[in-house]
Amino acid sequence: MRAIMEGSEAVAWTIRACRVGAISAYPITPQTRIVEFLSTFVANGDLKAQFVNVESEHSAASFVLGASATGVRAYSATSSQGFLLMAEVLFNIAGLRLPLVITVANRSVSAPINIWNDHQDSVTLRDAGWIQFYGESIQEVCDLHIQGYRISEDPKVLLPVMVCMDGYILTHGREIVEIPEPEEVDKFLPPYKPVHVLDVDNPVSMGLLAGPESYMETRYAIHKTMEEVLEIIPQVADEFEKVFGRRSGGLIESYKTEDAERVIVGKGSMMGTVKEVVDQLRAEGEKVGAVKVITHRPFPAQVLYQTLKEVKEIAVVEKSISLGCWSPLFTEIKALFQGKKENPSISGFVIGLGGRDVTTKDIRKIFLDWKGKVAEGEFINLRLPQENKGGK
8 A cells, every 4th residue: 555644554554564463552642653553454354353442551562561461463652751660560571571562652751741852751661672673664663663572572682672663753743654455464464473572371570570680681681682683783784775765774875975975874864964965065076974873772883983984974863851960972982982093073963952943054054063063962043042041
């Protein structure tokens, strides 16, 4: 099916095509329409799944944990405060090595209350043991869900996946999207065959107490698997391209970086704006490029290093901030070059918090006004009066 489609509806059609068997739903803006569309599919008999309305996001995460543990392909979606309410269970899901995919409709975290987009929610839980994907477009987000199930259910992986999509910009925006039918997805995504499953006829125990003599080894096992996933993700993206005829997913995407002297690194929907500015500046004779981080966890350190090591100036642009420090991706890119012979100038910029527009003017400012300078945590398009920078 190829149609102009709202992002939330496109994700719902994609989950339908993945033949999930259990869905938990709790409303929170801007993810609600995803599960609304799925509830219609189930009610009309277009998707054979158990659709359960729960009383909170904590319960939603608990439901899909239980479903996955009993051998069912499961799904949920959430956002912002609801995503953070899931935190306890999200750590459990990863620690139990349960395959699962959820959608995070990225939204700012309160207080003050804000329902618009930035990445503060998902970035806060980047260390929970989940594979993290960030999509630039509705099409990429849909494709990442299909690939996410394939990766998560791989017996060599058995770790959950969150697909992050920018709230409103992608959840409520409309694009031309290609959604494969379930029969097409079957060629790429085989039926879920659990390795460990709760079964009354063959009882096992999950999530037992682990003391100091064994807990550290469980963290090490997840960490080592994450390192191995860095090789699996590109392989799955290659196979996806062969089956569906389009390139999507992977670790990063480089855009006109071959001879670039200055590069912006970022993730999510704003990268479309960054690419537009790269095209404009290229036409003006500037040697600029862009790198989109698709996979934030596991962190693709080596491929980023190889891509950026010849660049003179790197600007990391993020819709998040670690309050009291710098933005997470900025610190990680800085760490890449610690102790290396290459020594590019690396700057960090905070942009678009609370849904503030990321414009071509903003990106041009980063490329041109900061040429030859270094910034650490510089806020772009900040509207505080010059005489009041104390946050009051």
